[in-house]
Amino acid sequence: MNNTEQQFLKALDDKLWKAADKLRSNLDAANYKHVVLGLIFLKYVSDAFEERQEALLAMFQSDSDDNIYYLPRDDYDSDEAYQQALQDELEILDYYREANVFWVPRPARWNTLKEKAVLPTGTVLWQDGAGNEVKLRSVSWLIDNALEEIERSNAKLKGILNRISQYQLDNDKLIGLINTFSDTSFTRPVFDGEPLNLHSKDILGHVYEYFLGQFALAEGKQGGQYYTPKSIVTLIVEMLEPYSGRVYDPAMGSGGFFVSSDKFIEEHAREQHYDAAEQKKHISVYGQESNPTTWKLAAMNMAIRGIDFNFGKKNADTFLNDQHPDLRADFVMANPPFNMKDWWSESLADDARWRYGTPPKGNANFAWMQHMIHHLAPTGSMALLLANGSMSSNTNNEGEIRRRLVEEDLVECMVALPGQLFTNTQIPACIWFLTKDKANGVVRDARKRDRRGEFLFIDARSLGYMRDRVLRDFTDEDIARIADTFHTWQALSRHSHESGKSAFYEDISGFCKAVHLDEIKKHDFVLTPGRYVGAAEQEDDGEPFAEKMARLTGQLREQFAESKRLEAEIKRNLGGLGYEC
Template sequence: MPDAIDAPVTLAGIARIAGVGRAAVSNWRRRHDSFPTPVGGTDASPQFSLADIEQWLHAHGKIERIRLRERLWPHYEVLGDRAVMGAALAEAGRRLLAADGVDQAVPVQSSLPEEAAQVVDETVEVARHEGGRETFDFLLSRWLEVHVRQVSTTPIPLGRLMVDIALAVRGDGAGGRSTRTVVLDPACGVGGLLLAADEGMREHGAEANSAALALLGTDVDPVLAALAAARLGFAGACRGGVVAEIRAGDSLRADPQDAEQADIVVCNPPFNARDWGHEELATDPRWVYGLPPRTEPELAWIEHALARLASGGVAVLLLPPAVASRRAGRRIRSALLRTGVLRGVVALPAGAAQPHSVSLQLWILQAPSTVGGAVSGDGLLLLDAATSRGVSRRAQSIDWPRLSGRVLDAVHAHSWSGEHRTGAEEHLPEGCVIIPVMDLLDEQTDLTPARHVPETAMEAQAKLHESWGRLDGLLDEVRSYSRSLAAIALSAGDDVASTVTVSDLDRARALKLWQGQTLPGELLHRDALPDDAVPVVSVPDLILGVWPGSWLAAAEVKEGFSAGSLTVAEPGDVIVAGVERAYRVWVQEDTPIVLGPQLYALRPDPEILDPWFLAGCLRAPANARQAGSHTSSSARIDVRKLQVLQLSLAEQRAYGAAFKELLALEEAFRSVTAVGEDLVRGLGDGLAGGKLRR
């Protein structure tokens, strides 16, 4: 690639080039007058000339030189559009593979913009110096990093675990092996699971299958399909016996791979895709276990995977936890259990894959054998492999070797062939049970592992130990806040402080007031909150204590906000619930939220009003009583009538700091109550069970 070609680069790009954090680059820019000036972008996200940055970094001893592939990536960023960037990278991969004599069909766009075609030429030139696969893998990883919210990928260790599970089950119960193993991913994305299958089969070697391997993949996004094809082409370029065929298409509506039966299906299907073709596919022959409801697209993927399996084939799907318990899917779950095709459900720790906030599940399924006509077994394998019971909202650090070992130990301990193994129950790892199918067929048919796996004595003791530690920490917090707040001296005078209403502040433009609006029920999602979602808060959620109880897709929020049909509160806004029995006031600190009816967003002018001071004044119970209608049990609060003290900004900040500590104390009291209830419950259960050590 000619050195003369320049491109803009962001602060984050400079940090990657120099191998430092973005804060370090900002510090260089602040300390050194010689740091290059921006050539574009905005004040919040400036862009710099790559040539100027390279010269400055070299002159100040930050780098020796920028590698060609690093110099190439900003040229992709200039293309802007995700699809164009991906199509250009896929086309570059196709040309590089063709130059190596690999005939890998890549379903790429028929024509690229002139700028994208030039970047493809530059990529081919760079690859001559730094290697085709190395260059492609580097650019693909950067592309995925930039578009992480739009393109979901399965972590490599999780993909290997899914493949190892499939191989273990198939090896135990498949009977004779064919001379050719077919692995299918009907929603392959950029091909991560198929790569894991390739590696897994290679490690098993002749013991698993010494003959040819066919890797089949489909994705509805032609750009992702093209990238997957190129990626698999590079992975298989150095060895024979592997056929990779990736096609663009909608697997549910018109599967381009329907002519081939698979021995193994591994899939991480898209979550919550309500427009999956429910109406047009109502009479599809794949729905052997029942027509999936419109709100249950994951069950459609399960039945599609079973329809594509050969006799005795195994499917492992990564699914959200709600699939195991939603009422709408009970009938199909019952059918999967009765026919024996559902063999196991494994709950993974939160953070195992996107969305990182929930404990996802692996569903293990096996197609009936043509010999016996049905799958037999000891029962349904349920494994709660999460590090803590319940759902955590924070991603955890996953110990993948330990997790994989625990899951595979459970899989190997279970009899997938139906032959009873003496002492099999004793070999199951902790958190694992085998439940007879008839015990699960009730009104809910809830297959959530945590509901059926008994808590061990070791887990109970560890939970108690953790709770005592949390209680000690909370009590320290309470004491700290108490000392600080107890030092506050309240005036003993009878002077009445002057106040002003929210309505007056709105008219004076000291703040802006927005009211929440009716929420689009057809667009609301009420399951696990993915990374790119916008939480929705409603008064019923506040009353039930489950907020945020629903969410909207970011694109839907953007469209609704632009059309004026949605009210979106930003970080720094003061939120008020205008109903007496759900009255709450808080400062929104982390992410934007969508407000439902009877909720209000107040955005103070920071030069006039301190947000914590404003929230503290508004949340006073006496203030709410004075502004309430008192006409019924669901009395409303007239937010415009709420009173705010008239103080200078400096005085407001002092009050705001005190209000903030008071709120923290209140939250600490709530946490102490919750932890105390857990301790009383846990100790009570243990003592009632005769577990007191003597």
């Protein structure tokens, strides 16, 4: 997006969030998010439906040789009959399904919500199919009715739209939310007088993702169950480069990896001058999530993005009820709960997934690892966010599993992350990158070389910036530096389209190091990047060592003296107040 579009989206984010948060009152974020996100979804499907209606109306009236939709005016006795025919034609469901647009019945359309929400309770709204009067009960009922109508008309959405009546928001607050979203143009956006090339789907998809992040921040620890920080998701997607194939996330939360993959494909298509829509046909999305409300959030997220998905028949435990048992994915990405304790069942004792060793019953880290490897295609690659302990722990078979993963040459790259990246935990984290084809042999990829017996370590702990007092984030430059280092190492050299030059991989003290298996063996298969990359080189300031040492020693002596003086002053003051020290 250009700078103007980015400014528009930021201003929109701020406006909508402030308006929605002001209306939140005493309802906590964990519940309020379903109300707000549900309304965003209704606005999205209604806008997409209206956009398709406008396109159809233009086609119905366009007299061109190749237009199969054309309705000739001369076939009708009067303008009134012709206009009625046009309206009747606009209500044919197949026109929308052929364009992959959700059918929105009249009671669920945004204009209906906006118009009927302000009416007095008990007002007759319409008649149902049996001819009975349908009366307004409350605004929350009106919204739930819209959600039910949409589910009933679109099999893909069956069971995924969360009803809001249970949260008991009063009518005025809901009308305020409806007005907030109504006052914003999602179909023909303009910023500072300049028309923008953004579609409703792009804008509402962005707003949905932004609100997910804001709710995750508001919920703190609980929010981390469904939201992985955007910069980490982007980093993993940029490193794996999922151009085409099957993409799988066994702990998908709200589906952030899939959204980022979709954006990556669009960006890649733009750079290569491909058709993005055509490119997306080569991607299949598979996910699983145990939490039922999070499972619904993810499905809504995909629907808003127009991403076709398979999240299994229902929400389910990944270990005990694998929804994709036969899947072999080209890319697997996940951010499962760190160090999950309560996961084991005796039914898992001899599971085929534990090829590299049975995981500890009190820690699921290497269970997630092996589940993902089990679902990898012969040329597949994966990225897994785990707690730092996974790189070095030797308790309860973890060290043995790690050794086997290294010796069987599945591990490709380890990335140590800085602290304070997550809303829900302060546990230091890392990213494991594994692949089943370091030889680059089964499917030749011109961008990669034979990397058997080689490993890359990246220490990114010093990167990033503090977004606020508690959260750290990566810049785009940080993400590019890490991803480019990985890709250059995979190829040993990599041509840059921007500069027109080729970059060659080289070790950088304190940041990255390429090693062979023998060196990892010397470290007893511990995979902590800091052990390999060493300390960053310090710039020579030109001051001789002896002089610098004398200067620093003198400064330290002065600071000790000042500390002693201040301590005596504090004691004297406390003594004057009658306190003994």
